[in-house]
Amino acid sequence: xxxxxxxGNGMAGARTVEEILARSDRFAITMFGAExxxxxxxxxxxxxLSGAEDEADIFxxxxxxxxxxxxDLRAGVQVxxxxxxxxxxxxxxxxxxxxxxxxxxxxxxxxxxxxxxxHHPRRGFHQGVFAFRTLDDTRxxxxxxxxxxxAVVIGGGLLGLEAARGLQQYGVEVTLVHSPTHLMNxxxxxxxxxxxxxxxxxxxxxxxxxxxTAAILGRDAVTGVRLADxxxxxxxxxxxxxxxxxxxxxxxxxxxxxxxxxxxxxxxxVLDEPDIYAVGECVQHRGQTYGLVAPLWExxxxxxxxxxGANPKAAYHGSRTATKLKVAxxxxxxxxxxxxxxxxxxxxxxxxxxxxxxxxxxIRDGRLVGATLLGDVSKVAFLLQAFDRGWPLPEExxxxxxxxxxxxxxxxxxxxxxxxxxxxxxxxxxxxLVATVHGGLKTVSGVMDATRAGKGCGSCKSxxxxxxxxxxxxxxxxxxxxxxxxxxxxxxKPELMAAIRAGGLRSVSAVFDALAGGAEDAKSKMGLVxxxxxMWGDEYVDERGARFINDRVHANIQKDGTFSVVPQMKGGCTxxxxxxxxxxxxxxxxxPLVKLTGGQRIDLLGIRKEDLPKVWADLDxxxxxxxxxxxxxxxxxxxxxxxxxxxxxxxxxxxxxxSRFQGLEAPAKLKLAVTGCPRNCAEAYVKDLxxxxxxxxxxxxxxxxxxxxxxxxxxxxxxVDSPADVMALTGRFLQYYRENANWLERTYAFVPRxxxxxxxxxxxxxxxxxxxRMAAAVAAYRDPWKEGAEPATPGQFRTALPLRVLPLVPVxxxx
Amino acid sequence: MTTYRLGPVDELPVGExxxxxxxxxxxxxxxxRTGELRAVSAVCPHAxxxxxxxxxxxKVVICPLHQHVFALETGHxxxxxHLALRTxxxxxxxxxxxxxxxxxxxxxxxxxx
Numbered sequence: 001x002x003x004x005x006x007x008g009n010g011m012a013g014a015r016t017v018e019e020i021l022a023r024s025d026r027f028a029i030t031m032f033g034a035e036x037x038x039x040x041x042x043x044x045x046x047x048x049l050s051g052a053e054d055e056a057d058i059f060x061x062x063x064x065x066x067x068x069x070x071x072d073l074r075a076g077v078q079v080x081x082x083x084x085x086x087x088x089x090x091x092x093x094x095x096x097x098x099x100x101x102x103x104x105x106x107x108x109x110x111x112x113x114x115x116x117x118x119h120h121p122r123r124g125f126h127q128g129v130f131a132f133r134t135l136d137d138t139r140x141x142x143x144x145x146x147x148x149x150x151a152v153v154i155g156g157g158l159l160g161l162e163a164a165r166g167l168q169q170y171g172v173e174v175t176l177v178h179s180p181t182h183l184m185n186x187x188x189x190x191x192x193x194x195x196x197x198x199x200x201x202x203x204x205x206x207x208x209x210x211x212x213t214a215a216i217l218g219r220d221a222v223t224g225v226r227l228a229d230x231x232x233x234x235x236x237x238x239x240x241x242x243x244x245x246x247x248x249x250x251x252x253x254x255x256x257x258x259x260x261x262x263x264x265x266x267x268x269x270v271l272d273e274p275d276i277y278a279v280g281e282c283v284q285h286r287g288q289t290y291g292l293v294a295p296l297w298e299x300x301x302x303x304x305x306x307x308x309g310a311n312p313k314a315a316y317h318g319s320r321t322a323t324k325l326k327v328a329x330x331x332x333x334x335x336x337x338x339x340x341x342x343x344x345x346x347x348x349x350x351x352x353x354x355x356x357x358x359x360x361x362x363i364r365d366g367r368l369v370g371a372t373l374l375g376d377v378s379k380v381a382f383l384l385q386a387f388d389r390g391w392p393l394p395e396e397x398x399x400x401x402x403x404x405x406x407x408x409x410x411x412x413x414x415x416x417x418x419x420x421x422x423x424x425x426x427x428x429x430x431x432x433l434v435a436t437v438h439g440g441l442k443t444v445s446g447v448m449d450a451t452r453a454g455k456g457c458g459s460c461k462s463x464x465x466x467x468x469x470x471x472x473x474x475x476x477x478x479x480x481x482x483x484x485x486x487x488x489x490x491x492x493k494p495e496l497m498a499a500i501r502a503g504g505l506r507s508v509s510a511v512f513d514a515l516a517g518g519a520e521d522a523k524s525k526m527g528l529v530x531x532x533x534x535m536w537g538d539e540y541v542d543e544r545g546a547r548f549i550n551d552r553v554h555a556n557i558q559k560d561g562t563f564s565v566v567p568q569m570k571g572g573c574t575x576x577x578x579x580x581x582x583x584x585x586x587x588x589x590x591x592p593l594v595k596l597t598g599g600q601r602i603d604l605l606g607i608r609k610e611d612l613p614k615v616w617a618d619l620d621x622x623x624x625x626x627x628x629x630x631x632x633x634x635x636x637x638x639x640x641x642x643x644x645x646x647x648x649x650x651x652x653x654x655x656x657x658x659s660r661f662q663g664l665e666a667p668a669k670l671k672l673a674v675t676g677c678p679r680n681c682a683e684a685y686v687k688d689l690x691x692x693x694x695x696x697x698x699x700x701x702x703x704x705x706x707x708x709x710x711x712x713x714x715x716x717x718x719x720v721d722s723p724a725d726v727m728a729l730t731g732r733f734l735q736y737y738r739e740n741a742n743w744l745e746r747t748y749a750f751v752p753r754x755x756x757x758x759x760x761x762x763x764x765x766x767x768x769x770x771x772x773r774m775a776a777a778v779a780a781y782r783d784p785w786k787e788g789a790e791p792a793t794p795g796q797f798r799t800a801l802p803l804r805v806l807p808l809v810p811v812x813x814x815x
Numbered sequence: 816m817t818t819y820r821l822g823p824v825d826e827l828p829v830g831e832x833x834x835x836x837x838x839x840x841x842x843x844x845x846x847x848r849t850g851e852l853r854a855v856s857a858v859c860p861h862a863x864x865x866x867x868x869x870x871x872x873x874k875v876v877i878c879p880l881h882q883h884v885f886a887l888e889t890g891h892x893x894x895x896x897h898l899a900l901r902t903x904x905x906x907x908x909x910x911x912x913x914x915x916x917x918x919x920x921x922x923x924x925x926x927x928x
Contacts (some may be wrong), residue, residue, distance in 0.1 A: 037897040056883070056895035064891065509848060520848065520872035522884075545830020549868040549879045552831075557879050561865040793828040800834045800843070800865035801858060 001028045004307075005089055005097055007079045007250065008105030009033025011042060012280025012296045014061050016103055019304030021069055026308070029071045030097055032089070035134060036076035038063045043293060043425060045138045046159075049166030055135065060452075082254035084273060101275050101307055104251060104262060108244035108281040108291065109133065113154070116215035118240075128222035129238045132163045141239065145170035150235040152176075152225050154213050156183040158327055160241035164205050165328040167239070175206040175233055177213050177225065187323060187334035191351055192358045192372050199330045199356040199375070208233075244291055246282045261289040266315040268303040279303050286318050295319035297427030322387060324380055324424060330356065333380040335387045336370035337362050345369075348397045359401045368393060368400070385417055413463070413470040422467065423460045428453035430467055437471035443479045444468050485743055486528060488512070488521025493531075493742060500535060507541035508532065526551075527743035530629055530665050534738050537780040544793050553797060554784040555612055556627035558605065561801040563612060565604045566626035567619050568662065571636040571655040571674075572600025578621060585618050597626065599633035599671060609799050613788030622783040623663065629744070631664040631734070635673040637681035640693075646676035648693025653723045654682075657691075657730055663781050664734065667741040667750075672730075685713050688747040689733060691726050694719070699726050703733055703759075704751025712748045715756050717763075728771070732763045735774040821905075821912035824852070832876070834867035838916055842903055843867035845876065845887065853887040854903040854914060861898055 004020070004027035006013050017029060033039070039061040047053040066073040078092045088098045110131035112118060120126050128148075130141050145151070145167050153164045156178025164174045176183075182193025183200065197207050212228040216238055224234040246261035257263045257271045261284030268283070270276040279299045281291055290296065298319055305314030322335035339362065340347040346363040355375065361383070362370035368386045373379065379401060385391060386400075393400060416422075418431035428451045436447050444465050448454045454461045469476050485493040489511060496515070505511045508528045512520050525546040533540045550556055555563035567582070582602055586594050592606035601624050607615055616623075625632055636654035640646035654674040664670075674691040675682035684690030686707035692700040698719055705714030717733065720726055736759070741750040751759065763770065791797060819837050821844060827833050832845040834857045841857040843866045855876065859866055864880035871877070875884050875893065884893040890900035905914045 054895075059895065059897070063897065522870045522872040522875055522877050525870050525872075543830055544828060545871070548870060552868075557865075557868065559862065559880060561863075561868070793831065794826045795828075795833050798833060800832075800867035801841075801863070 002026055002100040003098060004029045004101045004103065005099035006031045006103040006105060007082075007089060008103075008107055008280070008282075009035070009039050009073065009075065010105060010107045010280070011039065011060070011293065012107060012300065013103065013105030014039035015297060016105060016279050016300040016303055017069075017071065018061075019300045020308055023304055023310040024308035027101070029069075030074065030099075031066070031071055032074045032077050032079050032091060034076070034078045035136070037135065038065070038073075038075070040135060041425065042133075045132070045135065046162035046166055048135070049132075049138050049141060049163065050169050051166075079250060080253075082250065082256070082276075084254060084256070084276065087275070099275075102277065103303070103307075104256075104270070104276065104278040104282060105280045106247040106250055106282045109247045110240060111243040111245045112240055113213070113242050115154075115213050117218075118216055126216055126218075126222060126238075127220070128218075128236060129216060129240065132159055132239055132241050133244075141167070142170070144237055145172050148236045149173060150175075151237040151239060152213075152233055152235040153239045153241060154225075155240065155242035156180075156207065156209065157186060157241065157243060158184060158323075158325070159243075160239075161200065161328045163239045163241050164200075165203065167237075168204065172237070173206075174204075175208060175235065176200070177208045177211050177227070177233070179210070179212045181210050183207070183209065184327070184332070184334075187332065187338065188358075188372055188374065189338045189360065191349070192338075192360065192374050195351065195353050195356060195358045195374055196327075196330060196332070198353060200328055202356075203328060205328070244281065246284070246289055248282055251278075251282070260284050266302075266317065267306045268299055268316060269306075277303050277307060285316065288318055290319060290321065292319075292321050292323060294421065294424060294427055295321065320388060322384055324377065324384070331373070331375060331377045333373040333377045333383070334371070335384065336368070338370060338372055346397065348401065350401050361397070361400050363393060363397065366393060371400075381416070381420070385420055389417065389419075413466040416467070422463055423451075423453035426452045433464060433467045434471040437468055442468075442472045442475060442477040444476065445479045445482075485531065486521070486524035488519065488524035489516045489528070491515065493740070497531070497535065497739075500532070506532065506536055506539055508543050508546040510541070526629070527667075530667065530743070533665050534777070537776050544796075550627035553609060553612055554623055554627065554787065555607065560606075561799075562606045562608055564626065565607050565612070565615055565619075566597060566601050566624040567621035568624040568658075569601040569621075570658045571634060571651050573651065573655065574602075581619055581621070585615055588618065589615055598635075599626070600635050601626070601633060610797050612797050613791070616785040616788040623785045625663050628663075628665065629668050630666055631658075631661045631670045631672075633671060634658040635671070635682045635684075635687070637675045637677075639676040643676060645679060646693070647695050648676050648697070648699065649723075650674040650676035650682065650691070650693055653691065653699075653726060656723065656727065660727065660778055661730070661734060663784070664738070664777060666734070666738050668744050668746045670734065670737075670747070683707065686711065687714065689730055690714055691730075697721065699723070701726060701729055701733075704747045706746060706748035710746075710748055715751055717756070717760065729763070731774040731778075732767060732770040733759075735770045735777070736762055736766075738777075739773075816915055816917045819914050819916065821914055823910055824907050824912050825910070827852075827912070830871065832867040832869065832871065834865065837903075837914060840901075840903075840916055842914070843869075843876070844905055844912060844914075845871050847871070847873055849873070850907075852905045852907060852912060854905040855885065855887060855890055855900040859883060859885075859898075860892075860900065861895060866900070 009031050041058045041060055044058040079089050080092050081090045088096050090096050110133045131137055150173045151167050153160050153176050156176050164176050167174050182190050183196045213225050214228045215226040217224045222236055224232050226232050248258045248262050251262045252258050262278045262282050263271045263284050264278050268277050268279055270278050280296050299316055302314045302316040305311040324333040349360040351358045357375035360372045367390050371383045416430050420430050422430050432451050436450050441447050447468050454464050483492050485496050503514045505514055511528055526548045529546050555565050589611050591604045595603045597603045634654040634657050636651045639650040670688045672689045673682040673684040673687040675684040676693045684692050686705040690702040700719050701717045702714030703717045706712045821835050827846045829846050832843045835842050842854050843857040844854045859878040861883050864878040868879045869876040877884050885900050890902045892898035903914055
């Protein structure tokens with residue numbers, strides 16, 4: 001096998017290796033990455049900064065991927081020199097690694113303009129000054145932003161704008177300092193830049209253009225920046241995002257040809273070096289360097305074709321760069337030149353500054369050579385294709401900017417060219433998607449996994465779905481496992497329930513043994529516990545290990561491993577005696593936070609696990625179930641006793657409902673409310689089940705409402721004549737939901753899925769059965785906080801963190 | 816290498832985990848349905864979650880805070896590849912849980928410098 005060494009484990013290096021693996025298995029591959037991680041999508045770091053995505057979501061190749069493909073990954077190791085005569089690379093861990101073929105993918109590094117005070121004489125960057133390039137940079141910025149108030153971001157390009165927007169999420173006041181005359185000057189002309197500036201200012205970001213930063217002020221901590229015109233901007237944090245430069249130090253010290261970047265030919269070979277290739281942002285090809293991801297994919301393919309021998313004639317001819325992105329919440333698309341360059345260039349411009357919309361196109365000899373769209377990018381699909389492929393353009397040039405009447409605005413999946421790039425993050429074309437579908441994959445998620453389309457910024461997901469649908473010619477398949485009740489047992493809920501009943505399966509392990517070939521699945525346990533308890537009531541055989549921690553200790557785990565305790569407070573009514581006991585408990589256990597919840601109860605936060613039983617005993621109140629996938633609470637308004645508008649006694653009815661259905665487990669949590677008149681003070685219209693008293697002694701029952709991440713007004717299930725009717729209907733609905741909803745399916749999804757007509761018919765048809773099964777469930781209620789007196793398992797309430805209170809285990813024999 | 820006795824295996828319910836301070840290490844020990852024991856670091860490297868409180872099956876433990884999934888055998892994280900737990904050899908000997916812990920300066924800490 002030939003030895004292939006890759007220096008650089010960023011997006012270019014890893015993508016190139018993937019392309020090579022797809023073509024050949026003749027290489028033993030070693031990869032060096034300066035960062036101690038697998039390979040992640042650097043483009044999405046701004047999402048990590050803004051909190052829109054978790055770190056976990058941006059990884060492209062996990063560490064096991066390298067092992068599975070036999071790649072020797074040296075993560076966290078820096079290559080210091082290439083000896084092109086001995087054909088070895090030397091690294092800072094002292095290793096010397098020989099190669100037959102070498103790929104250099106060292107990427108780029110932040111450009112740091114010459115600014116006084118930027119560097120500390122001994123420590124590198126001044127503390128409080130950050131570059132925005134790596135995952136570690138991002139983490140450091142987030143940590144710092146949490147306890148600092150004012151930031152200056154140097155650089156008003158794409159990265160600077162994203163950094164500014166991201167920092168705002170931490171309550172930091174941000175000023176953007178940009179030395180050219182307008183923002184995003186590489187992509188936008190002056191007018192477009194000015195409109196973008198207004199949009200950005202509207203978001204609360206201060207902008208200084210035409211402003212060069214001369215110095216960072218402050219000796220130990222940053223106190224501000226001084227501009228070249230003498231003004232001072234106070235701040236306690238500085239982010240440098242003034243562009244990138246090819247990272248060519250290694251190439252330079254190793255004697256390879258470097259101009260602005262490492263110079264390569266059309267086969268991505270370093271000039272005059274038959275066995276050394278280079279790819280990505282470190283490369284200079286035909287005088288061009290690239291800082292976008294799309295050219296990198298093209299380069300990786302050519303390199304792989306060539307080095308693997310799959311196509312020795314493959315050649316890279318440079319890329320026409322186009323960007324389409326959302327920067328600081330504003331849609332921007334740009335391609336080619338930003339302004340007319342020759343006397344006979346046509347220039348069509350539309351600007352509507354108030355709405356933040358700007359569009360321009362540059363046409364040369366009847367071909368599109370540049371376009372800029374800001375705020376409204378509905379025409380981008382057409383323009384990109386016209387730009388890429390040199391399509392003939394409509395005579396009325398305004399049609400390039402707007403859809404005037406028919407045909408319809410959306411470029412339909414069918415019309416899109418096969419070569420059109422759909423996913424700009426991962427370089428996936430419509431043709432790639434169609435081929436995958438024709439290869440037999442007919443689920444949207446399957447195609448996305450196989451091609452990685454939509455795994456970048458995700459903005460193309462709906463277009464992918466349309467294309468898959470079109471390519472499958474209506475035969476799109478649902479992801480089969482998506483319909484299973486839990487991932488570890490391949491059955492839908494009705495079939496699963498039938499199998500459980502037929503087999504008399506009363507415990508979670510019995511279900512795994514009978515229906516999943518004995519394979520336990522941790523992710524499935526919670527859902528199965530809920531289902532089995534619903535089905536078997538008292539006959540359910542409990543296995544504590546199958547419960548989520550909240551249900552093992554009947555409290556809600558918090559971020560530091562402590563718990564929150566919410567006693568039952570029916571209808572939000574309490575007494576001086578209860579309040580006194582709660583206050584005593586808060587004092588005695590030094591409860592860090594006592595807080596009113598949205599469900600009209602009192603939350604004691606920060607209780608240590610080992611204190612839970614004592615807290616319950618001292619409170620002497622039943623559990624409020626604020627921790628489970630279960631019936632939580634009934635919010636009520638004052639009702640008719642005191643309120644001068646109330647037309648029904650909502651408080652009494654709410655208390656009655658909670659008394660009857662307290663603690664019932666369900667596929668997801670259940671929040672209810674009863675309100676005494678249509679003014680809706682108890683917010684009953686947006687609850688899983690909400691009851692509204694209306695004039696004439698009648699009650700409306702709404703189901704499927706929500707006011708969380710998803711907001712939905714409930715559907716009117718029925719109008720009934722008495723509180724007793726409300727109770728009966730509530731019981732039937734809850735039981736039907738328990739029996740038929742998928743795991744974690746809230747009523748706001750469940751009710752529309754079933755449909756109101758079918759729901760009403762089902763509740764009526766099986767009224768007696770539902771009533772009977774609900775009555776059995778109600779009878780099985782036991783206050784879980786009674787368990788405190790006698791723990792269910794050894795060490796049930798022993799702390800899992802922090803560990804200082806644990807008994808240290810004795811040493812048996814030493815060494 | 817130091818050997819520790821954690822206590823009677825009966826104190827660890829089947830299918831659950833408990834946390835122990837073992838020398839300088841904080842260790843979560845789990846008892847699988849087969850009766851086998853597994854031991855990994857007790858603190859989730861993502862956000863400090865208490866792993867002994869996590870749900871397990873024969874292969875993985877799920878952190879109760881953010882549902883990161885770790886292999887019990889190797890410590891690898893299946894959800895965030897750059898995270899990993901330390902694993903410890905643990906066994907049962909005549910009803911007692913026995914664990915060997917070697918000093919931390921082994922494989923983990925040398926790569927960073």
